[in-house]
Amino acid sequence: MKHRYLIAIGLVFLTLAPLVLPTYQVTLLNYIGLYALVVLGLILLTGVGGMTSFGQAAFVGLGAYTTAYLTTTEQLPAWLSWTAGSPWLALLVGITLTAAVALFLGALTLRLSGHYLPLGTIAWGISLYYLFGTMSSMGGHTGISGLPSLSFFGLLLDKGEKIFYLIWVILLLAIWITSNLLNSREGRAIRALKGGQLMAESMGVNTFRSKMVIFLISALFAAISGWLYAHTQRFVNPTPFGLHMGIDYLFMALIGGVGSVWGALVGAGVLTMLKQWLQDWLPLIMGSNGQYETIVFGLLIVFMMQRSPGGLWPLLVKLVPMRWRIQQHILINENVDNLSRRPLPEKGELLLEAHDVTRRFGGLVANNKMNLSLHAGEVLALIGPNGAGKSTMFNQLSAVDTPSDGEVIFMGTSLQGKSSRQVANMGMSRTFQHVKLLPTMTVLENVALGAHMRGSKGVMSAALHREREEEQRLLKEAKYQLERVGLGDHLYAEAGSLALGQQRILEIARALCADPCVLLLDEPAAGLRFKEKQALAQLLTKLKEEGLAILLVEHDMDFVMNLVDRIVVMEFGEKIAEGKPEEIQTNPAVLEAYLGGEE
Known part of the structure; x- marks a missing residue:
């Protein structure tokens, strides 16, 4: 039961953080929350489902560009005029559009296996990235500026300290949803995708449907992150939605622990903080500016994959006393009704x-x-x-x-x-x-x-x-x-x-x-x-x-x-x-x- 104390401490920290931390630190926490939401989808897709995707940044871009277009365009097409520039209605449109695109791309790529699957995600990720930069209605490579701030029941979320709570409430809700899903009948089917597809099909699991489910969920998490990002920055351009960012998201998943829901938060936090620290200190050490942090990251990833292929989260769990850990035993209620049984044929039939x-x-x-x-x-x-x-x-x-x-x-x-x-x-x-x-x-x-x-x-x-x-x-x-x-x-x-x-x-x-x-x-x-x-x-x-x-x-x-x-x-x-x-x-x-x- 003591694990609840850890959760309570975490919630208290999140509640007080915008009130006591400097603006710069709050901004970093906002980015960590936005990144963790995307990485959470990758945990589902790659760590649990065994399908490597480099295209998650493109789904972030879909969410960001949808709301940017709908909230800044003065004369919307008649069939979109009902959104009336509302960011919340733009979120609804973005989720719908992302779901449609994800279903289409999933149908094309999820039947691929081996190295063809990640190559397929690279292909459509690059395609969407260049689409964002090519369409003049999306501002080209210059981007779109002047996005409105979000407002919630009259409260204007125009500063990082204010939108902080919305970002982290959505992230914690997504973690809760993901944990519920994985600890269920559907979750067992999803977990069987990694190394047990033949067996799962023989048990009646529609493995392609399960793949589509987690592909869709991961895309929607990314789109919501893009929506939040757009209204946090109040500006979007194609740069944050390219292949390089898709690789960064995978790095976050690997660092945190690709098989753990909470690894998304750890990976996003470690990579974001470490990147900022290296960008500040490496030029002082090396005596000149450059992409030194990328070199260091590459070496760190190789080292960690050798020493701790499961990521940091399993190591952190080992440091927590057993009495503080979440109880893994599933309590079974013996009083529930038994499952119905099929009538067996007559002997000799x-x-x-x-x-x-x-x-x-x-x-x-x-x-x-x-x-x-x-x-x-x-x-x-x-x-x-x-x-x-x-x-x-x-x-x-x-x-x-x-x-x-x-x-x-x-x-x-x-x-x-x-x-x-x-x-x-x-x-x-x-x-x-x-x-x-x-x-x-x-x-x-x-x-x-x-x-x-x-x-x-x-x-x-x-x-x-x-x-x-x-x-x-x-x-x-x-x-x-x-x-x-x-x-x-x-x-x-x-x-x-x-x-x-x-x-x-x-x-x-x-x-x-x-x-x-x-x-x-x-x-x-x-x-x-x-x-x-x-x-x-x-x-x-x-x-x-x-x-x-x-x-x-x-x-x-x-x-x-x-x-x-x-x-x-x-x-x-x-x-x-x-x-x-x-x-x-x-x-x-x-x-x-x-x-x-x-x-």
């Missing part, structure tokens, strides 16, 4: 079938005319030597990959043209051969991601903290599934700290959290000790008795033979045998191909 599934990769045929079926209340094993094509077949069944020929039918519907997200929504859930989880998130949050489809509250509800009841229901379900698989004592541990075997069990709990009727398990027993395998076998047997259909790929023959109802054996991409465990154990073709041959 055909749920999943593959008809002549063939998958080619160029000249390589990984699967050739594969046929199999899976029924409710049945455990089916797919086995075969390494390279037999099991994982490829597994991906065809779960719609992660698409067959070259043939088709997969689930619940009477062909999966041709369907995404893994759509298939997950139909009632199929899966684990992965190579464990896919979010290592820095808690075990509870990782499993709650599996219940993403079972919630409906959107971004606005999350941002305004209006989805708490649904969130409690999702977390309660995640806790239930973790206790069900034997990980109830690890709810708040980081998922990456678990042993490999426990991580595989975590994946099963996450898959169960989706409330499937078909469960696909890729080598679930790998890395488990004997007692853990026994517990897993008991769990799968219980799920089978409940009516769940389970298909598993596994190399542990003792585990398979004592658990499954039927086995399909593959070799060189083809099915060579199918039958009950005792039949497979004596099948000559299987013994030759997989079990070492007949004696």
Whole structure:
């Protein structure tokens, strides 16, 4: 609870700062607030979502130039005349325009990956920068002057000491909104973008939508910062909205801590103060004027990335005593209603079938005319030597990959043209051969991601903290599934700290959290000790008795033979045998191909 004292101290400082600090220091704090608002969007976009953007300064320019044009142009077009030179209505227009531009640019660039994405943001960032300087109605490179001061309920915010409070209230509100968003169902989907997109799609997350959400939010934060900047300076020109400033914003995010909301404030503060200090002192030391601070910044960034790649905020947190830190444990209300469950099919009902599934990769045929079926209340094993094509077949069944020929039918519907997200929504859930989880998130949050489809509250509800009841229901379900698989004592541990075997069990709990009727398990027993395998076998047997259909790929023959109802054996991409465990154990073709041959 003592972390509240730190927050109270911070609020008292912000309240008194304009009253006791010199004008110069207040101006610096204003700039820190403006920069931090932009960097906060970059934290979302780059640190959380894993998408590097150099174009945030251009969105700042959109907000600044929109209000500059609307508040200084004497004869506005008829369709904009309703703004009547009001800065507050100009903010509304700026937000709307920025949202439209961001949606358009996001649709163009967010499907890019690797180095193409940051290059794409550089391209449109430069384009908008030159647009600001080229349009005569925007004052060209000379800019626009004479912007009115903001007024709030009759109070004229014409000095830095007065607009200070508006800047920092908006910044703190943005931090609150961002924190709420990240600690929600939508936030888990956003955090899964960095390193877990395939897994997230298989859990029903629309990853492109999540990318668009944070791209839009980051653009709006930047536009609001531009609006505030324009009315603070009462003058705009293209210079502060170029690529160099976009790079500075990224530096601020890196210095503060690109993975932390509060890192935006730390990074903006450190870089702004340090830049002013270096600009004052380096010319005295070097004996002449020049861009020496840029050289020093470059060296400092390289040094810090080596010594503290997580930025300064994690280091600052370590200096705070544990009793003063914010409590990370999520309190779960056991009294909320349980999530509704889908009715399971009747035992023996055909749920999943593959008809002549063939998958080619160029000249390589990984699967050739594969046929199999899976029924409710049945455990089916797919086995075969390494390279037999099991994982490829597994991906065809779960719609992660698409067959070259043939088709997969689930619940009477062909999966041709369907995404893994759509298939997950139909009632199929899966684990992965190579464990896919979010290592820095808690075990509870990782499993709650599996219940993403079972919630409906959107971004606005999350941002305004209006989805708490649904969130409690999702977390309660995640806790239930973790206790069900034997990980109830690890709810708040980081998922990456678990042993490999426990991580595989975590994946099963996450898959169960989706409330499937078909469960696909890729080598679930790998890395488990004997007692853990026994517990897993008991769990799968219980799920089978409940009516769940389970298909598993596994190399542990003792585990398979004592658990499954039927086995399909593959070799060189083809099915060579199918039958009950005792039949497979004596099948000559299987013994030759997989079990070492007949004696």
